[in-house]
Amino acid sequence: MMPGTRYPPMAIWAAREIQRHAGRSMLLFACLASLVFLIATALLFSQALDATWARLLDQAPDLVVRRIDGGGWAPIPADDAVAFAKRVPGVLDPTPRLWGVVPGPGGPVTVVASIAVVPANVLNGIKPPMTGQAVVGQGVARALSDSRLNLGSRQSLTVNVVDILPADTGLATHDLVWMTPEDARHLLGLAPGQASDLAVRLFRREEEQAIQADLAAAFPWPVRITERTASALRHHTRAVRLGGIAVVAGIPALLALLLIITGTILDNTGQRAHWGLLKSLGWTTADIVRLQVNRAMIVGIPAVMLGLASAYAAVFYPPAAGVTAFWITGGQHLAELTLVRSGASVIMLEIAALVGLPFLAAVFLTSVRTAARSPWTMLQADPWN
Amino acid sequence: MELNTGMACRRLDFRWPGRRTDEPLVLESVEVKFSPGTVSLVTGDTGSGKSTLLHLLAGLLRPTAGEVWADGLPVSRWPSRHRDPWRQQVGIVFQHLALIPDLTVGENLLLPMIPRQIAWSRMQEEILRQLADADLSALADAPTSALSGGQRQRLAIARALVARPRFILADEPTAFQDDCHAAQIRAQLCHAAHEGAVVVICSHDPRLRASDAIDRRYHLASATLTESSANR
Numbered sequence: 001m002m003p004g005t006r007y008p009p010m011a012i013w014a015a016r017e018i019q020r021h022a023g024r025s026m027l028l029f030a031c032l033a034s035l036v037f038l039i040a041t042a043l044l045f046s047q048a049l050d051a052t053w054a055r056l057l058d059q060a061p062d063l064v065v066r067r068i069d070g071g072g073w074a075p076i077p078a079d080d081a082v083a084f085a086k087r088v089p090g091v092l093d094p095t096p097r098l099w100g101v102v103p104g105p106g107g108p109v110t111v112v113a114s115i116a117v118v119p120a121n122v123l124n125g126i127k128p129p130m131t132g133q134a135v136v137g138q139g140v141a142r143a144l145s146d147s148r149l150n151l152g153s154r155q156s157l158t159v160n161v162v163d164i165l166p167a168d169t170g171l172a173t174h175d176l177v178w179m180t181p182e183d184a185r186h187l188l189g190l191a192p193g194q195a196s197d198l199a200v201r202l203f204r205r206e207e208e209q210a211i212q213a214d215l216a217a218a219f220p221w222p223v224r225i226t227e228r229t230a231s232a233l234r235h236h237t238r239a240v241r242l243g244g245i246a247v248v249a250g251i252p253a254l255l256a257l258l259l260i261i262t263g264t265i266l267d268n269t270g271q272r273a274h275w276g277l278l279k280s281l282g283w284t285t286a287d288i289v290r291l292q293v294n295r296a297m298i299v300g301i302p303a304v305m306l307g308l309a310s311a312y313a314a315v316f317y318p319p320a321a322g323v324t325a326f327w328i329t330g331g332q333h334l335a336e337l338t339l340v341r342s343g344a345s346v347i348m349l350e351i352a353a354l355v356g357l358p359f360l361a362a363v364f365l366t367s368v369r370t371a372a373r374s375p376w377t378m379l380q381a382d383p384w385n
Numbered sequence: 386m387e388l389n390t391g392m393a394c395r396r397l398d399f400r401w402p403g404r405r406t407d408e409p410l411v412l413e414s415v416e417v418k419f420s421p422g423t424v425s426l427v428t429g430d431t432g433s434g435k436s437t438l439l440h441l442l443a444g445l446l447r448p449t450a451g452e453v454w455a456d457g458l459p460v461s462r463w464p465s466r467h468r469d470p471w472r473q474q475v476g477i478v479f480q481h482l483a484l485i486p487d488l489t490v491g492e493n494l495l496l497p498m499i500p501r502q503i504a505w506s507r508m509q510e511e512i513l514r515q516l517a518d519a520d521l522s523a524l525a526d527a528p529t530s531a532l533s534g535g536q537r538q539r540l541a542i543a544r545a546l547v548a549r550p551r552f553i554l555a556d557e558p559t560a561f562q563d564d565c566h567a568a569q570i571r572a573q574l575c576h577a578a579h580e581g582a583v584v585v586i587c588s589h590d591p592r593l594r595a596s597d598a599i600d601r602r603y604h605l606a607s608a609t610l611t612e613s614s615a616n617r
Contacts, residue, residue: 008505009505010499013495013499020487274485277485279469279472280445280472280477280479280483281472281496281544282470282497282500284466284469285465285466287500372465374445374446374447375445375472376440376446379483
């Protein structure tokens, strides 16, 4: 009697039982993997979208001040705007920014003179462009046939693309063209001393809302102020809503898969005669339950892992991620979409537990219920009687 | 009655569950002791309750009244959680054989060994030995469904013996056998008895009734079990 030899024969016999019922096992495997894939893709996508926005917005200024007039937004006098903003207590480091949308070779692109939205550690050592040079996002780079980039319509400019922004910043930099302030000003038609808006950092971030009235009053022209928290909340809400909608939209498929899984598990009751025979040969209820749990684990663990791996690939690998984003958001197909992977492992563990534990519990409970019956009663269901 | 070794029935009554109490009992006041090292034969007409008696002895059924004792233990009174593991001491041959047709011959023999915490090497050893004894060595990898009736019956007997159980209960073990193989089965059961097992056989087979290998003979009629003479 060697305790160590107890489990391998049982596990090996469980594998043999799976082989005996190969069709049913494959169906169970496919349903479990699909169920995990559907749930995991939706939840991983919304979590990754949220994490990506959170990382990008973390670098964003606390407040952005834009000058408005009857025709929409208007250029801001940079030096004056800085001086007005500095008068407001709590305001730190007001920075004029140059940016705007201009026609590019493959559609509109966003021209910026600084890349503050991308954290320095994510830039992977990309150096700021010199006059006549540009660093571009993945979407802009894809539309180029060589390193020359022609931009603008009335004010046109040709720059030499010297680098491409990292793929995992794509959510914010997909259509970005980073160039020198002089080139940007020329392209956007801004006079020297003018800026597109004013970025403001606060001594206390939590004063975002309180300080807005003072800040607006400090300028002699009407302004619109956007706060970072509002943007973050908007993106977070959108990401959660998208994930929720995707899960809800998949409910019929999830129900169908659950029905198949339940049916497969309940098929245990159809094995009464077989289990009655096993009990008459010396198997205990615990042995039969152990066999069933082994079977469920041999099928279930690879199925859950395959479902998770497929979902991970569908969310985090660019060509597939673009398709997933298109499927979940119903919006633009971003072939190069790259999302941040932090927090994904926790979500995957949660989904594995969410699907795996109820599945194992169902196998365990139905097996215990059936196998605990008297062996003679179970044998009466056999084909020989 | 000495109950310390072997298998015994004490004032055993049995009526099928759900039947009216005024209906006749299948077994009534059965008092018998099957000793280790002996081969006992139970005969009786069809429907007299021979198989039911074996199922009661094997712990598959519970008596309506009375008890089944095994090696001094009242196993029929035990709850399932104790009786299930005790059943590992029983090797049973069903009248309908109850083999699993899509498994191979070797795999059918493996079934009783799996829960017994036996090393793989010993399992293989026992299976090969039983296959040789049952004249089935060449068919170890054949599906059970491909066997003849006689081969299946020998396989069912090999399955009952493979784990070297303490109690061997065989229902019509020679029904489908020619004389040669019937003698071989008698020898297998006698060998098991000589190794200390309690062997109880239920059969109509005149070859068994006339065999010298049978130590004790019983006859079941009108729900009552009585010991009979050798040449009955």
